[in-house]
Amino acid sequence: MATVTYDKASRVYPGQDAPAVDSLDLQIEDGEFLVLVGPSGCGKSTSLRMLAGLEEVDGGSIRIGDRDVTHMPPKDRDIAMVFQNYALYPHMTVAANMGFALKIAGVPKADIQQRVMEAAKLLDLVEYLDRKPKALSGGQRQRVAMGRAIVREPQVFLMDEPLSNLDAKLRVSTRTQIASLQRRLGITTVYVTHDQIEAMTMGDRVCVLKDGHLQQVDTPLKLYDKPANVFVAGFIGSPAMNIATFDLVEGDRAQLGEADVHLPPAVSSAVKAEGSDTVTVGFRPESLVPVSSEDVGGIPVTVDLVEELGSEAYVYGHPAGPKAEEQSDRMRSDTVIARVEPRMAPHKGEKVTFTVKDGESHFFSVKTGERIES
Amino acid sequence: MELRILATPHEQQALLDLPWDMPLEEWPEWYLVALPRGISRHVVRFTRLGGRVYALKEVVQSFADREYRLLRDLERLDVPSVQAVGVISGREAPNGEPLDSILVTRHLQFSLPYRALFARMMRRETVERLIDALVVLIARLHLLGFYWGDCSLSNTLFRRDAGAFAAYLVDAETGDLHNRLSKGQRDHDIEIARVNIAGEMMDLAAAGYLDDTVDPIATSDHVVERYYTLWSELTEWEAFDVNERWRIARRVERMNDLGFDVAELDIVTDIGGRTVRVQPKVVDPGHHSRRLLRLTGIDAQENQARRLLNDLDAYSAETDQQGEDEEIVANAWVMDCFEPVMRTIPREFRGKLEAPEIYHEVLEHRWYLSEQSGYDVGLNDAAQDYVDSVLRHKPDELAILGGTAVDPEETQPFRIPWDELG
Incomplete structure (x- = not known):
């Protein structure tokens, strides 16, 4: 087992100006399940392949534990690329299926037996070692396949979108199973996905990438609660955060059309300090509540659609009011989304004014996109 | 969603008649070619339309689209691979339940899965020839920037090539086309091939299909060695x-x-x-096969082409036409030698071997007969005798789709999808 360190690691594809991965600095702890996530073209798969030795590293270095593996051939790196699936050989016993790759690698027979036994214990397969795969259940077969990777005792497991060929339903059940197996094994794992929900549910920490740059690496909860920039704020969370650019107005308030929100003094002074008179404001659907009589301001919304899910309900609407037209180009999305109490949701066409719960607004610089602490 | 059939117009027509609103697994037998099939990570079935055999693979749409594009790219790049015919997407069961897409490929005529080969002959030389064919295929793919990701004997089909074999890529699901492959990508690809091939041979050995003289590990190591030798010959200063x-x-x-x-x-x-x-x-x-195609219009594998070209040279010397224009001599050779031999083959035997392979075997047969008789028996007599004493007894190889055992699970390595993890 080992840590993994990307030290200003870069990859520039021949003929391209922008690096696919640009000076990536990332430290992955021993035994950690780290997920690389981002939209297509963000550099997540390239980063993984650099660690695997499949992509050349054009700048910086990569270490596994204390070993510099930057220019090491893939097979000497002590990593295992875990496939979406492994072949199981029908005429070979479970033990042989798990151990044959070690035999190819020239590992002594006694060592193979011992490692296969240890893996079988971890995977609850001891009593099946002498059977053929055909005699096993689907789940047991899958564990044999995992056993193939485990007996190699790699320092790091690498997984590149292993669930992408499954339909949505199966993906949900399978991701928890992979995550729990990884925790039992305690082997450092780097996992690539484009799906932020997969990332959030599986990773100890999640590393968000965009255009080859690291945006933020943190625990799922921290990413959600304190996104470091507008991109992370918009990428993490489903339904997505409402994000729009507001004008600063007197008295620690920010306005956009009819919408009027409170601005903490620290934020307004930070915005003024950078010489701006606008600020990007974000609030998650669950941070919106219908206004009560003592509230000042608020966000008027005309309801377009209500999604009743039983345990909760979502309101999808557009900004209401005479100035609503001007707002569209300043909003991330045309839709304002709010989570409301189920069975009490407003009706389509109704106008509702929401306010943001105290301390649940997110503020970002319009110039840099970086988070402004309130 | 609307059913969408992405395919050439000709094939679209034929494809329309299939029951796309049914999960592939539940298709009635009359739509299918009843031949053994291996357990794949996906549901795979074979069907016959307008006299051709097609393979159907049920897989999520992004994978079907991706593999379709990759196979089309490989075809454009002249890589020996199965031909992608189309993708059927937007499938829905009558109750409205969405169904996965289906990737349709044309089955490669006269191709043989390695297990079918091993079930009949398992001599060491055969193994060596399979390996050589596979190594040439991998090197060709790597020269083009194609990373296979799961190279194995199971993901390859073999066609006879004048006593040797030519390898075809069957499964491009894990593949990726790059501008150029890094050394690391090539190394990793060949390492995957090494482990897969050793595993497949160990499995054959465990099943009793492998000759004792064949050592799975030594054979797979040999693949690696052969690959690097070929690669340096092809690329090194x-x-x-x-x-x-x-x-x-x-x-x-x-x-x-x-x-x-x-x-x-x-x-x-x-x-x-x-x-x-x-x-x-x-x-x-494809040096020789391109030359043969240009001269005669005969489409043959590389070694077959070499053999036929040698015969063409011999013909040109025997008939004293060495000074003649190459195309003219080639035309005369087709009329005087190749076509007469092909006419000797009864129609019902034409599914046994491909035409160039038959011609190659007739040449061999002529050599043996002549040696026995002490004089040249001539091409026509050799062809007739070959049909009666050899070809008649060969199995049909036009469409061998799966293994040859009755129970496909007995012979095919199979794959486990993640969804069976539990």
Whole structure:
């Protein structure tokens, strides 16, 4: 087992100006399940392949534990690329299926037996070692396949979108199973996905990438609660955060059309300090509540659609009011989304004014996109 | 969602008649070619439309689209691979439940899965020839920037090639086309091949299909060795003294022998002018088969083509036409030699072997007969005798789809999808 360190690691594809991965600095702890996530073209798969030795590293270095593996051939790196699936050989016993790759690698027979036994214990397969795969259940077969990777005792497991060929339903059940197996094994794992929900549910920490740059690496909860920039704020969370650019107005308030929100003094002074008179404001659907009589301001919304899910309900609407037209180009999305109490949701066409719960607004610089602490 | 059939117009028509609103697994037998099939990570079935056999693979849409595009790219690049015919997407069961897409590929006629080969013959030489074919295929793919990701005997089909084999890529699901492959990508690809091939051979051994003289590990190590040798022949700089310029011609000949044409050579002379360095820049595989196709219109594998071209040369010498225009002699050879032999083959035997392979075997047969008789028996008699004493007893190889055992699970390695994890 080992840590993994990307030290200003870069990859520039021949003929391209922008690096696919640009000076990536990332430290992955021993035994950690780290997920690389981002939209297509963000550099997540390239980063993984650099660690695997499949992509050349054009700048910086990569270490596994204390070993510099930057220019090491893939097979000497002590990593295992875990496939979406492994072949199981029908005429070979479970033990042989798990151990044959070690035999190819020239590992002594006694060592193979011992490692296969240890893996079988971890995977609850001891009593099946002498059977053929055909005699096993689907789940047991899958564990044999995992056993193939485990007996190699790699320092790091690498997984590149292993669930992408499954339909949505199966993906949900399978991701928890992979995550729990990884925790039992305690082997450092780097996992690539484009799906932020997969990332959030599986990773100890999640590393968000965009255009080859690291945006933020943190625990799922921290990413959600304190996104470091507008991109992370918009990428993490489903339904997505409402994000729009507001004008600063007197008295620690920010306005956009009819919408009027409170601005903490620290934020307004930070915005003024950078010489701006606008600020990007974000609030998650669950941070919106219908206004009560003592509230000042608020966000008027005309309801377009209500999604009743039983345990909760979502309101999808557009900004209401005479100035609503001007707002569209300043909003991330045309839709304002709010989570409301189920069975009490407003009706389509109704106008509702929401306010943001105290301390649940997110503020970002319009110039840099970086988070402004309130 | 709307059912969408992405395919050539000709094939779209035929595909329309299939029951796309049913999960592939539940298709009635009458739609399917009843041949053994292996357990795949996806549901795979074979069907016959307008006299051709098609393979259908049920898989999520993004994967089907991706593999379709990759296979089309490979086809454009002239890589021996199965031909992608289309993708059926937007499938829905009558109750509205969405169904996965289906990737349709055309089954490769006269191709053989390795298990079918091993079930009949398992001599060491056969293994060596399979391996050679696979190594040439991997090198061709790597030259084009294709990373296979799951190279194995199971993901390859073999066609006879004048006693040897030519390998075809069947499964591109894990593949990726790059501008150029890094050393790490090539190393990793070949390492995956090494482990897969050793595993497949160990499984054959466990099943009793492998001759004792074949060592799975040594064989898979051999794949790696052969690959690196071929790769350096195809790509490496070679340096020699300026007086040894004949070595340039030797290099080109060696590449031709391996079945590659050198379209461009990079030659650099050092400042003193004493040393010459040479590196092949553009190499195209299929040297002999392209020449045969150009001269005669006969589409053959590389070794078959070499064999037929040799016969063409011999014909040209025997008939004293060596000074003649190549195309004219080739035309005469087709009329005098190739076509008469093909006419000797009864229609019902034509599914046994491909035409160029039959011609190759007739040439062999003529040689044996002539040796026995002490005089040249001639092509026509040899062909007739070959049909009666050899071809009649061969199995049909036009469409062998799965293994040959009754229970497919007995012979096919199978794959476990993640969704069975539990």
